[in-house]
Amino acid sequence: MFNKNKSIYIISSIALCLIMLASIQWGAISITNIQMAAAVKHFFQGKTPSSIYEGVFLQIRLPRVFLCLFSGAILSVSGVFMQGLFRNPLVEPGIIGTSAGAAFGASIVFVLAVYLPMDWKALVGPLLVPLFAFLGATLATYLVYMISKNHQKTSILSILLVGLAINAMGLSGMGFMTYIARDPQARSINFWNLGTFSGANWQQVLIVLALLIVVIFSIFKFIKPLNALLLGEEEALYLGVNIKKFRRKILILNTLMVAIITSFVGVIGFVGLIVPHIVRQLVGSDHKKLLPMSMLVGASVLLLADLAARLLLAPSEIPIGIITSLVGAPLFIFLLKKSIFIKSDA
Amino acid sequence: MLKLQDINYTIGAKQILSGIQINFEPGKLHMILGPNGSGKTSLLKIASGQIQNYNGSVFYDNHLISQIPTATLATYRSYLSQQNNIPFPLTVAQLIQMGRYPHYSYEPTKNDFKVINEVVNKLEISHLLNRDFNTLSGGEQQRVQFARVLAQVWEKGTNNNRYLFLDEPLNNLDIQYQKYLLQTIREFIKEDLVVIMIVHDINWALAYADKVYFLNKGTLVAQGNPTEIINEKLIMEVFNITSKIISVPGQNYPLVCF
Numbered sequence: 232m233f234n235k236n237k238s239i240y241i242i243s244s245i246a247l248c249l250i251m252l253a254s255i256q257w258g259a260i261s262i263t264n265i266q267m268a269a270a271v272k273h274f275f276q277g278k279t280p281s282s283i284y285e286g287v288f289l290q291i292r293l294p295r296v297f298l299c300l301f302s303g304a305i306l307s308v309s310g311v312f313m314q315g316l317f318r319n320p321l322v323e324p325g326i327i328g329t330s331a332g333a334a335f336g337a338s339i340v341f342v343l344a345v346y347l348p349m350d351w352k353a354l355v356g357p358l359l360v361p362l363f364a365f366l367g368a369t370l371a372t373y374l375v376y377m378i379s380k381n382h383q384k385t386s387i388l389s390i391l392l393v394g395l396a397i398n399a400m401g402l403s404g405m406g407f408m409t410y411i412a413r414d415p416q417a418r419s420i421n422f423w424n425l426g427t428f429s430g431a432n433w434q435q436v437l438i439v440l441a442l443l444i445v446v447i448f449s450i451f452k453f454i455k456p457l458n459a460l461l462l463g464e465e466e467a468l469y470l471g472v473n474i475k476k477f478r479r480k481i482l483i484l485n486t487l488m489v490a491i492i493t494s495f496v497g498v499i500g501f502v503g504l505i506v507p508h509i510v511r512q513l514v515g516s517d518h519k520k521l522l523p524m525s526m527l528v529g530a531s532v533l534l535l536a537d538l539a540a541r542l543l544l545a546p547s548e549i550p551i552g553i554i555t556s557l558v559g560a561p562l563f564i565f566l567l568k569k570s571i572f573i574k575s576d577a
Numbered sequence: 578m579l580k581l582q583d584i585n586y587t588i589g590a591k592q593i594l595s596g597i598q599i600n601f602e603p604g605k606l607h608m609i610l611g612p613n614g615s616g617k618t619s620l621l622k623i624a625s626g627q628i629q630n631y632n633g634s635v636f637y638d639n640h641l642i643s644q645i646p647t648a649t650l651a652t653y654r655s656y657l658s659q660q661n662n663i664p665f666p667l668t669v670a671q672l673i674q675m676g677r678y679p680h681y682s683y684e685p686t687k688n689d690f691k692v693i694n695e696v697v698n699k700l701e702i703s704h705l706l707n708r709d710f711n712t713l714s715g716g717e718q719q720r721v722q723f724a725r726v727l728a729q730v731w732e733k734g735t736n737n738n739r740y741l742f743l744d745e746p747l748n749n750l751d752i753q754y755q756k757y758l759l760q761t762i763r764e765f766i767k768e769d770l771v772v773i774m775i776v777h778d779i780n781w782a783l784a785y786a787d788k789v790y791f792l793n794k795g796t797l798v799a800q801g802n803p804t805e806i807i808n809e810k811l812i813m814e815v816f817n818i819t820s821k822i823i824s825v826p827g828q829n830y831p832l833v834c835f
Contacts, residue, residue, distance in 0.1 A: 318664055455678050461665055462675065465627055465658060470729070471651025471679040516665040 236520060239513055243527045247300075250534045254296045255288070257538065259546040262288050295431040299537045300530040301439040302428075302492050303502060307510075307529025308446055310503020311522055312485045315457040316478065317390055318464075320508065321566055324489040325500030325559075327394030328371040331401025333493035334423040336367025338408040342416055365490035371397045372486050391567075426497035426552030428537050435495045442491055449484055450522050456481075457518040499533070499552050501559020506532055508562060578602060579624060579740060579771055584633035586619055586795075593619045594795045597633070603738045604768040608782045608803075609775045611792035612816055617775045618659070618744055620792065624773065625656045625742045638737055651679035655729035656742040657722055663710055669721050670706040673697065676728030688732075696728045699761065715749035723758065733769060743774035747781070759785045783807060783830045791815050804830055 256262050262284050270285035280286045310323040317327075324330045340363045351359075375397055379389040402424075409420045422430075456477045459467035468474050492499075506529040507521065514520040533551075536558075540551040584597035594616045601607050601624075609617050622628040624635060626642055635642040637650070655676070663672075673696065677689040685693075697703050702720055705713065710721065723746060730739040743762075747755045762772055763785060776782055782789050783803050791799040791806075793815045799806050812820045812833065821834045 320665065451683065454683075458671075459675060459678060461663055461667055462672075463658070463661060465622075466656075466661065468627060468647060469625070469651065469654070469656040469726075470675060471648040473647045511666065515671070516667050517671050 236514060239524070240527070243524065243531065247527060247531045247534075250531050250538070251296060251300065254299070254534050254538050255292050258292065258541050260284065260287050262292065290433075291431075294433050294436045295428050295537070296534065297436045298431040298439060298496065299428050299533050301436070301443045302496055302499070303506075303529040303531070303533025304526035305439070305443060305446060305488050305492055305529075306499060306502040306533070307506035307525040308450070308522060309485050309488050310507045311518070311525050312453070312457075312481055313503065314507060315460055315518065316481055316485075318460060319390070320511070321504070321563065322390060322394070323501065323503030324368075324485075325498060325502075326398075326504065326563070327375045327390060328397030328401055329368045329375075329486065329489045330493050330498040330500065331398045331405075332371025333364040333368035333490045334498050335401040335404040335408075336363035336365070336370075336490070337361075337494045338405045338420045338423055339363055339367075341420065342408045342412045345413075361491050361494040364494035365487060367401070368486045368490040368493070371401060372482055376482070422550065423493070423497040424552070425550030426499040426555075427540070427548065427550045428496055429548055431496075439491065439495065442488060446484070446488060447526075449480075453481060454518045454522065458516075461516060497550075497552060499555055501555045501563065502529060502533055502536075504566075505555070505559050505562055508566065578636075578638060578738070579773075580634075580636040581620075581624060582634040582636070584620070584623060584631055584635070586616075586623060586628070586631040592795055594623070594631070597797055599790065599797065599800065601771050601773055602788075603771050604766060605771070605787035606762060606766055606785060607771070607773045607788050607790065608786040609773065609790045609792060610777070610779065610782060610815075615792040616795040617792055621656075621742050621744055621773065621775060625654060625740070626650055627656070637740070648679060651729070653730060653738065654740040654742070655726040657726045657744060657746055659744045659748065661718070661722060667710045668706070669702070669708050669710055669713070672710050672721060673706075673725050673728055676725035679729065692728055692731045696724050696731060700724050700727070716751060716754060719746070719749045720754065720758075727765070730770070738769045738771060741770065741772045743772070745775050745777070747776060747778070755781070779807060779812070779833045783833065807833070 255267070256264075260283075266282065266284040267288055269282075270280060270288045273280060273285060274289060280289060306324070309329075313322045313324065313327070313329075314320050337360045340359045344359070375390060375393050379393045405420060405424060409417045412420060456467065456472045459470040459472050462470075464474055506525050509532075510521055510524045510528050514524050533555075536551050536554045539554050540549045543549055579601040581597050581599045581601075584594055585592075586594040597620060609620065611617050619628060623631050626635075626645075626647075629643070637645060637654075642650070673693055674685060674689075676696075677685055677692065680686075681689055697706065700720055700723065702717075702724060705717060705721060710718065713721065723743075726741065726743075730741050733739065741762075746758060750758060759781060762774075766772060786803050788801065789799075789803045789806065790797060791811060798815060799811055807822070809820050809822060812818065818835060822831050823834060824831045
């Protein structure tokens, strides 16, 4: 018993390393260990890559793998945050409309950017898209939280239904932007809809890494309040949690997380549902173990999904959102059945 | 000392509590009685800091409750709610440990574990520690939650006095554990502890309470020493039933028959 958690950590870490290695090497172009070593050597010697393989490794494969890894960790933590806040294992950013809101916000800037003055356009990619994604995600989260909250209890059925509506609004908003967009743009908006890591670059990796560091430091302060919330909002207050303040903090961070990831790689649904569910089976609901473990497992799961997205129909790619939804939706139905149809008080 | 001054509370147009004036003294077991919907739980939630949109003032040792930070109050005030469903798997040990949350920042200290140990032994629930809370019976859940709130105020905190609120703690308990819980509370009471609980059974109030408070339609109709104020007329007035109060040989408090 005393080593159970430790061994779970070790096994997950080893699995993550192996999956990372596979993700780097496998793809439309395979990269061997020797080529990897050469690329690293040349990079540190300051030389330009000597072969196409080295270029693919440094400029395409590596940023993709790191972006995917960090995104998996962040999306999984987001799922844990939301489930803790709403006190239900069924919510995650894709289901209750946060991601759709972010994607809608991002698509607005993306389509309307052509009308911006020249000197503003440079801001679009790195700044305006994430900012509008954040605004869209904030609006979506706020609406779901306020509408589904009646008096003291927040019932899961109302969260899911309001989430459904918000999701539909986000998607139709995106549909409208696609309609008025010019053709190459329309294709790109479609990518936000389904999610992909094919456009990963080092700038995105660095921004997401910074975000991940913020998340890791915040987690330490969130463990006790999230655990206390398992007992209910009233109980959490009696245990010394300033609920209003805490809710605001965690919602802002969570929205920021979802917005940044979504603006870079699009909507990747169900990761925040699948990963915490698996991890709860392994280590239980204590957030002290649940949060770090979800990051570890989340990174592996999303890397695997990305690998599948690249390899299943190689050399062409399937959007990763399709893969995660294919796996996640049945699990969602299973959890829904468990929580709504069995418990009458849902 | 916990002082409620001129508490008025309405939800919408409905008056829940009106003109409540109570001083809860430390070292005593206070019991609140009254029919369903008479405002007992609202009163408890106002006094404990859960409900904040009332009129009037609540003082903890002469500090206005709204001036005390949530985290500080939690070191010397705990509250047992009526019922609680937990939508995630959680072990009993983890749940009881939460009672110490207000006292440590990241890792529980040796002292926290010592307190948890003492509470668990006191309530004889050590065999439940590794169980999932959701698989316990209603009575076992009640005892585990009681252990958690007891652990929270087990020791003297940053404040002079400690406050323990119990909303119908006897629910789901069989008669043996009802008596056991009441006796545990009696033994636990020290000169710095205020215990305020809601009960339904007038006979338990006669046997264990130091002071009783009868609520009816949101007003306090009687308060005082149970053997002095409980009589057939009061029971008729509050609960609208006839009763008979008889003395029991060898027992220093009477029995109410309905």
